[in-house]
Amino acid sequence: MVNYDVVVIGGGPAGLAAAIEAKNNGVNNILVIERDRELGGILQQCIHNGFGLHIFNEELTGPEYAERFIEELYEMGIEYKLDTMVLEVSPNKTIYAMNTTEGILNIQAKAVILAMGCRERTRGAINIPGTRPAGIFTAGTAQRFVNMEGYMVGKKVVILGSGDIGLIMARRMTLEGAEVKAVVELMPYSGGLTRNIVQCLDDYNIPLLLSHTIIDIKGKSRVEEVTVVKVDENRNPIEGTEKIFDCDTLLLSVGLIPENELSENAGVEIHPLTGGPVVNESMETSIEGIFACGNVLHVHDLVDWVTEESRRAGKNAARYVKNQLASNGNIKKTYAGYGVRYIVPQQVRVANIEEKLHLMMRVNDVYNSAKMVIKLDDEVYKRIKKNHLAPAEMESISIPAKDLINRSFTTISVELEVEEA
Amino acid sequence: MEKQNIICIACPLGCKLEVEHKKNGIDDYIVTGNKCPRGKDYGIKEMTNPTRVLTSTVKIKNAHLCRIPVRTKGEIPKGLIFKCMKEINKVEISGPIKVGDIIIKNVLGTGIDIIATRSM
Structure with a gap:
């Protein structure tokens, strides 16, 4: 058995930022465990630019963003293990991991930070009928093949789902000489950021088919064609609107799922809407001393917000190790009201808030001109005017601790007040 | 006279711009659909000299x-x-x-x- 103060599971942007911040806050005995052969996580395959606008005030590519944190981790002398798979985290914070050089590892941590990220939904998750030929990839898998391994995954491509990775891959495949025939989106709006629709699709005249889906895949050994159909407002296919697309490749960008097998086995409570742990103001899960941050907690659209959230987790893990975190006391709840899909954190212990409480949330539809209403119980605390809200764009609200400390309430809620467009 | 429809990406609002190019001796660009001055600049830049990081x-x-x-x-x-x-x-x-x-x-x-x- 080896002992560490803080063990971080996952060496992507969340794990790196959390480990660095824990060290910055006076904890020296830290270990980062990464299952891949290098640190940086999915950023290493995201070679496009647009990262770091909020954190570094400049536009970086994924690998550049990752390298800044990796270098910092090296300089601080934080320990890490690569090619190491965590098998189990126990509620008393014992970690079982393994790799090919050390065998089974038995590690005791005072605090654990879960930073395992998320994975992509696959064809099986959305049940597309048809044959099972080669040439069907999740967009992120294709991204890794093209950008890191140097394999081109196809020549004539259809993309299902307009999440950011799908949009980015539409451009990437086009640049590498493929013909991207269409991006097909089930919803009446895109799941990706506007700038990606403009710079990845419009720039290359790639059609975006909203309210469409794929109902059939044909092909014997390789994809030969897919059938695209228009859907009605209940997302049911409309007969007679079928269009056949001749293609050899189908990329899926149909959502991300936080990867919480380890968390669930540890007994951490999982929120049904985020798919990630229920956490409090300190990013601490339902098990004391186990923290979570990044895409394992809820799926983010910008890595900058992952970094910010993970720094909070790292700092609070350090406070926990130093016994500076009040473990019990008065627990307030957050509540997602009308138009808001979820709020992270779900629980708030006011005594632990340093300066500001940060709430992150997503709305459930596209709203132009709405107000976000923050309430402490039934009392309106603040109204924030928003010109544009969309499910693809995470919203955040900060509430100064002084506004919460001497007030009696049980619930902080956020709801939308929608004006007529 | 040429017209181009552009979605503004200066902020997440995504205004639908229409940029009109008038040639009356001198080049004149009229941007409509923008809700702020940044949209006007973006529209003209996209029409005259669009650039990208590759x-x-x-x-x-x-x-x-x-x-x-x-x-x-x-x-x-x-x-x-x-x-x-x-x-x-x-x-x-x-x-x-x-x-x-x-x-x-x-x-x-x-x-x-x-x-x-x-x-x-």
Whole structure:
């Protein structure tokens, strides 16, 4: 058995930022465990630019963003293990991991930070009928093949789902000489950021088919064609609107799922809407001393917000190790009201808030001109005017601790007040 | 007179701009649909001289992967993107490379270098 103060599971942007911040806050005995052969996580395959606008005030590519944190981790002398798979985290914070050089590892941590990220939904998750030929990839898998391994995954491509990775891959495949025939989106709006629709699709005249889906895949050994159909407002296919697309490749960008097998086995409570742990103001899960941050907690659209959230987790893990975190006391709840899909954190212990409480949330539809209403119980605390809200764009609200400390309430809620467009 | 419809990406609002180019001796651009001055600037820039940062990969030997990511160190004219891809695809380098190392100097005479975006 080896002992560490803080063990971080996952060496992507969340794990790196959390480990660095824990060290910055006076904890020296830290270990980062990464299952891949290098640190940086999915950023290493995201070679496009647009990262770091909020954190570094400049536009970086994924690998550049990752390298800044990796270098910092090296300089601080934080320990890490690569090619190491965590098998189990126990509620008393014992970690079982393994790799090919050390065998089974038995590690005791005072605090654990879960930073395992998320994975992509696959064809099986959305049940597309048809044959099972080669040439069907999740967009992120294709991204890794093209950008890191140097394999081109196809020549004539259809993309299902307009999440950011799908949009980015539409451009990437086009640049590498493929013909991207269409991006097909089930919803009446895109799941990706506007700038990606403009710079990845419009720039290359790639059609975006909203309210469409794929109902059939044909092909014997390789994809030969897919059938695209228009859907009605209940997302049911409309007969007679079928269009056949001749293609050899189908990329899926149909959502991300936080990867919480380890968390669930540890007994951490999982929120049904985020798919990630229920956490409090300190990013601490339902098990004391186990923290979570990044895409394992809820799926983010910008890595900058992952970094910010993970720094909070790292700092609070350090406070926990130093016994500076009040473990019990008065627990307030957050509540997602009308138009808001979820709020992270779900629980708030006011005594632990340093300066500001940060709430992150997503709305459930596209709203132009709405107000976000923050309430402490039934009392309106603040109204924030928003010109544009969309499910693809995470919203955040900060509430100064002084506004919460001497007030009696049980619930902080956020709801939308929608004006007529 | 030519017209172009552009979605503004100066902020997440995504205004639908219409940019009209009038040639009455001098060039005049009229932007409509924008909700702020940044939209006007964006619309005119997109109509007159659209530029982009291009990111891709080049072949690398003597490294733990066979591709290294690169980007233009600054924006290049949108019309040169595919020509620039051809230049990038001709290159084959050998490790070790540091992030920021110049891979192609002054690509296509744009004054912009292609640089490595990670160390390998």
